[in-house]
Amino acid sequence: MESTLKIYNTLSRTTEDFKPIHEGHIGMYVCGPTVYSNAHLGNARTFISFDVIFRYFLHLGYKVRYVRNITDAGHLESDADEGEDKIAKKAKLEQLEPMEIVQRYTIDFRETMRMFNTLPPSIEPTATGHIIEQIEMTKQIIENGYAYEVNGSIYFDVEKFTKEYNYTILSNRNLDDLLNNTRDLDGQGDKRGRLDFALWIKAKSEHIMKWPSPWGVGFPGWHLECSAMSSKYLGNEFDIHGGGMDLVPTHHTNEIAQNLACHKTQPARYWIHTNMLTVNGQKMSKSLGNSFLPNELFSGNHKLLDKGYSPMTVRFFMLQAHYRSTLDFSNEALQAAEKGFTRLMNAMKLMNGLKVSTNSSVNIDAVKTEIYNALNDDFNTPIAIASIFEAVRMINSINDGKETITETDKASLKKLMTEIVFDVLGLQEENNTDTSKIDGLMNMIIDQRNHAKLNKDFATSDAIRNKLKDIGFEIKDGKDGTSYSVIN
Numbered sequence: 001m002e003s004t005l006k007i008y009n010t011l012s013r014t015t016e017d018f019k020p021i022h023e024g025h026i027g028m029y030v031c032g033p034t035v036y037s038n039a040h041l042g043n044a045r046t047f048i049s050f051d052v053i054f055r056y057f058l059h060l061g062y063k064v065r066y067v068r069n070i071t072d073a074g075h076l077e078s079d080a081d082e083g084e085d086k087i088a089k090k091a092k093l094e095q096l097e098p099m100e101i102v103q104r105y106t107i108d109f110r111e112t113m114r115m116f117n118t119l120p121p122s123i124e125p126t127a128t129g130h131i132i133e134q135i136e137m138t139k140q141i142i143e144n145g146y147a148y149e150v151n152g153s154i155y156f157d158v159e160k161f162t163k164e165y166n167y168t169i170l171s172n173r174n175l176d177d178l179l180n181n182t183r184d185l186d187g188q189g190d191k192r193g194r195l196d197f198a199l200w201i202k203a204k205s206e207h208i209m210k211w212p213s214p215w216g217v218g219f220p221g222w223h224l225e226c227s228a229m230s231s232k233y234l235g236n237e238f239d240i241h242g243g244g245m246d247l248v249p250t251h252h253t254n255e256i257a258q259n260l261a262c263h264k265t266q267p268a269r270y271w272i273h274t275n276m277l278t279v280n281g282q283k284m285s286k287s288l289g290n291s292f293l294p295n296e297l298f299s300g301n302h303k304l305l306d307k308g309y310s311p312m313t314v315r316f317f318m319l320q321a322h323y324r325s326t327l328d329f330s331n332e333a334l335q336a337a338e339k340g341f342t343r344l345m346n347a348m349k350l351m352n353g354l355k356v357s358t359n360s361s362v363n364i365d366a367v368k369t370e371i372y373n374a375l376n377d378d379f380n381t382p383i384a385i386a387s388i389f390e391a392v393r394m395i396n397s398i399n400d401g402k403e404t405i406t407e408t409d410k411a412s413l414k415k416l417m418t419e420i421v422f423d424v425l426g427l428q429e430e431n432n433t434d435t436s437k438i439d440g441l442m443n444m445i446i447d448q449r450n451h452a453k454l455n456k457d458f459a460t461s462d463a464i465r466n467k468l469k470d471i472g473f474e475i476k477d478g479k480d481g482t483s484y485s486v487i488n
C-alpha cells in the first residue's frame with residue numbers, strides 16, 4: 001500500500017499522521033450554513049472540500065459519521081453577542097415566520113450542494129432542534145464554575161477559564177494582545193470580562209425566536225450549538241472538526257472553551273480549516289461587489305463573468321487548488337478548468353474502448369502511487385489532478401496507437417480512474433459540458449434574429465426571442481452586439 005494519510009492540524013500547526021480514536025471509524029463535525037440567505041460560494045468551497053475528505057475516508061474503507069449542522073437560530077450579526085439574530089432580522093424584513101426563512105434557504109442550500117454532487121452528511125442537526133441539549137450544557141458549565149448569570153443572560157467566564165486552560169490554543173494568538181485589541185465593556189451589557197461571550201441570551205419582548213430556560217425566556221449563543229450537537233452525536237472526544245478558517249479566532253476558539261469547561265476534554269483531535277476565495281486577486285466580499293452566488297456562476301448572470309460554468313466545471317476548478325490555499329476566480333482560470341474537465345471526461349469515455357495488447361508500454365502503478373501519495377498528503381487534490389492528467393495523456397496515446405496496454409493493466413487503469421475521479425473527487429459526467437457547441441448554436445440563432453431585425457421583420461425577431469425565453473435562454477441587445485444567458 002502507499003503512504004499513510006497525513007493531515008494538517010490547525011491545533012498543532014503541523015502535519016500529523018492520521019490515527020482515528022476507534023480503529024476503522026471516524027467521527028467528523030463540520031460547521032454548516034446559517035440559513036438566512038442563498039448559499040454563498042465560500043461556503044460551497046468549504047463543503048466541497050469536506051465532501052472530498054468524507055469521500056476519501058469512505059474510499060479508504062472507514063465507517064464515517066459526518067455531522068454538519070444547520071444554524072437556524074442564535075447566530076447574531078456580530079460576534080460580540082450584540083445585534084439581532086440574522087434569521088429573525090431577515091424574517092422581519094420579508095414579513096415571514098423565521099421558520100419560513102429557514103425552510104426557504106435550507107432548500108436552496110441542499111439544492112446547491114446537490115448540484116455540486118456533494119454527498120449528504122450522515123446527520124444534519126439543527127440548532128432549534130437541540131435547545132434542551134444547549135440548556136443542559138450551559139447548566140453544566142455553570143456548575144463547573146466557568147459561567148455566570150446576569151439579568152437572565154449567561155456568560156462564559158474567559159478569565160477564569162484561562163487560569164486552567166489555554167484559551168487561544170487554536171488561534172495561537174497572544175492573550176494580552178487579544179485583550180488589548182478587544183473593545184472596552186462600554187455598551188456591551190452585563191459581561192464581566194472583555195473576552196466573555198454569551199452562552200444564553202435573554203430575549204427582549206420583541207424577539208421572535210425564544211425559548212423558556214431556568215434563567216428566563218431567551219435563546220442560545222451561536223457557539224453553543226456546535227459544542228452541544230458535536231458531543232451529542234460524536235461523543236465528548238471525536239476525530240475531526242472542520243470549517244472555514246474565518247471560524248478559528250472566535251467560533252471554534254469558543255467551542256473548544258465550552259467543551260473543556262463542560263466535559264474537561266478537548267472535543268476534536270484534528271482541526272481542519274479551508275481557506276478563502278478571491279476574485280482576480282482581491283478578497284471576495286459582498287461590500288466590494290465582487291462576490292457571486294453559485295447560481296450566478298452557473299448562469300453567467302454577473303457583471304464579472306464572461307459566461308456561465310457548469311457545476312462540475314466549478315467543482316473541478318475548486319479542486320485544482322489545495323483546500324488550505326486561497327482560490328482565485330477569474331474568467332481565464334474558469335475557462336481553463338472547463339477545457340480541462342472536458343478533456344478528462346473525454347478520456348474517461350475513451351478508456352472503456354481502448355484496444356488491448358500483449359505488452360504494456362505504460363506504468364499504471366507509478367501513476368496510482370502518485371495519486372495516492374498526493375491524497376495522503378493532506379488531501380492534496382491539485383497534485384492528484386496533475387497525476388490524473390498523466391493518465392489522461394496515457395489514455396490518449398494508447399488510443400492514438402503510440403502506447404500499448406495489456407488487458408490486466410487496462411482493468412487497473414479503469415478501476416483507478418473510476419474510483420478517484422468519480423468516487424473520491426466526486427466529479428460526474430454532465431450532458432452539457434461542451435458549452436462551445438451551445439455557443440455556436442446560439443450564435444447561429446442570434447445571427448438569424450439580427451438578420452430578421454435588419455429586414456425590419458420584427459415579428460420573426462420577437463418570435464425568436466420569445467421562443468428562446470420559453471426554453472430558458474435570455475437574449476440581450478447591447479452596444480457591443482447581442483449576447484445570451486441561461487435563465488435559472
Ligand SMILES: [Zn+2]
Pocket residue numbers: 030031032226251
Ligand atoms: Zn460551528
